Amino acid sequence: xxxxAQSPRYKITEKSQAVAFWCDPISGHATLxxxxxxxxxxxxxxxxxxxxxxxxxxxxxxxxxxAERLKGVDSTLKIQPAELGDSAMYLCASSxxxxxxxxxxxxxTRLTVL
Amino acid sequence: GQQLNQSPQSMFIQEGExxxxxxxxxxxxxxxxxxxxDPGEGPVxxxxxxxxxxxxxxxxxxxxxxxxxxxxxxNISASIPSDVGIYFCAGQEGAQKLVFGQGTRxxxxx
Numbered sequence: 774x775x776x777x778a779q780s781p782r783y784k785i786t787e788k789s790q791a792v793a794f795w796c797d798p799i800s801g802h803a804t805l806x807x808x809x810x811x812x813x814x815x816x817x818x819x820x821x822x823x824x825x826x827x828x829x830x831x832x833x834x835x836x837x838x839x840a841e842r843l844k845g846v847d848s849t850l851k852i853q854p855a856e857l858g859d860s861a862m863y864l865c866a867s868s869x870x871x872x873x874x875x876x877x878x879x880x881x882t883r884l885t886v887l
Numbered sequence: 888g889q890q891l892n893q894s895p896q897s898m899f900i901q902e903g904e905x906x907x908x909x910x911x912x913x914x915x916x917x918x919x920x921x922x923x924x925d926p927g928e929g930p931v932x933x934x935x936x937x938x939x940x941x942x943x944x945x946x947x948x949x950x951x952x953x954x955x956x957x958x959x960x961x962n963i964s965a966s967i968p969s970d971v972g973i974y975f976c977a978g979q980e981g982a983q984k985l986v987f988g989q990g991t992r993x994x995x996x997x
Contacts, residue, residue, distance in 0.1 A: 777929070815891075815975050815987030816930070829984060864929050874918040874937075874979050878929035 775799040777879035779865050785885045791853035794882045797846070798867030804828075806876060807840055807850050808864040816864055816878075822848060855886045893976055893988030901996050906963040908991045910976030918979040919959040921950050924990070925972045933974075934961070963993075971995050 778797040786792050798805045803824055808816035819838065821829040824845035833840065837856070842848040852859055862883050866876040893910045900906060910919070918937055922930035934945050936952035936959060943950055947964045959976055976988040 779929075813989070815893075815977070815989055817987070818984045821984065866929075874920065874985070875932060875935050876920075876985065877932060878922075881927075881929045883927065 777865055777867055777877055779879035779882055781882055782880060783883045783885075785887065786855050787887050788857055789854040791851065792855050792884065793852075794850045794863050794865075794884075796848045796850070796865030796879060798848075798865070799869075799877055802867035802869050802877075803845070804868045804870065805842055805848050806866040806868075807848070808866065808878075810862040810864055810881070812861070819850070852884075855884075857886050860884055860886045891976055891978055891986055891988035893991055895991060896989065897992040897994070899994045899996065900966060902966060902968060904966055906966055906970070906993060907960065908962075908974060909958060909960045910978070910988050911958045912978055912986075913957070914978070914980060914986075915956045916978035916980050917956070919950070919952050920977040920979075920985070921948075921959070921961050922975045922977065923972050924975060930975055966993075966995055968995055968997065 780795050805822045807819045810816040819833045820840045822842040825842050840850045862881045864881045866878045868876045891910050891912050920935050921933045924930040934950040939956050940954045941952040949962045951960045973990040973992050975990050977985045979985050
């Protein structure tokens with residue numbers, strides 16, 4: 774069964790360092806999402822891509838976060854510099870179409886900032 | 888950001904019992920989704936609902952799209968140990984982003 778792949782699964786870093794997360798969506802899925810999930814809460818959307826274009830990045834803290842999906846397939850989310858409050862689970866999801874409500878999630882990257 | 892009101896926040900039940908949880912919103916949604924998340928993993932889609940009043944089952948799970956379009960319900964019958972986890976509802980209006988609830992943590996006593 775096709776799955777969304779993410780790496781690394783865990784990342785520990787010190788504040789002010791740069792971190793990067795990678796996501797490979799389900800093959801053929803045009804829409805890719807990055808979510809942040811704080812412990813004890815539901816996921817919140819950071820950025821949505823349709824192919825290689827950003828559709829929604831209204832909740833992305835653009836002073837320190839960036840995301841790209843250069844070839845419209847896999848994607849990278851970067852934080853520079855990391856802050857203590859960035860500690861969370863970062864989830865990637867994909868859907869076949871932007872109009873499809875059924876999003877499939879990867880296993881996530883657990884980030885701890887010390 | 889905006890989130891749905893999901894209740895209860897946690898449940899402690901005996902194996903074999905039925906489970907009910909719900910999700911309410913101040914906004915009207917045209918899609919309701921229910922996910923389950925195990926510790927350290929991403930959410931897994933359980934059931935998707937697209938029409939007010941719709942009742943959909945997936946094995947022992949049954950979910951309903953409320954007729955007001957502002958709520959949804961999830962029931963689990965005859966709970967088993969692997970049902971343990973956090974259950975999230977998510978709502979969507981049109982092409983807007985998914986909005987998630989805070990989750991219901993289910994614990995099962997053997």
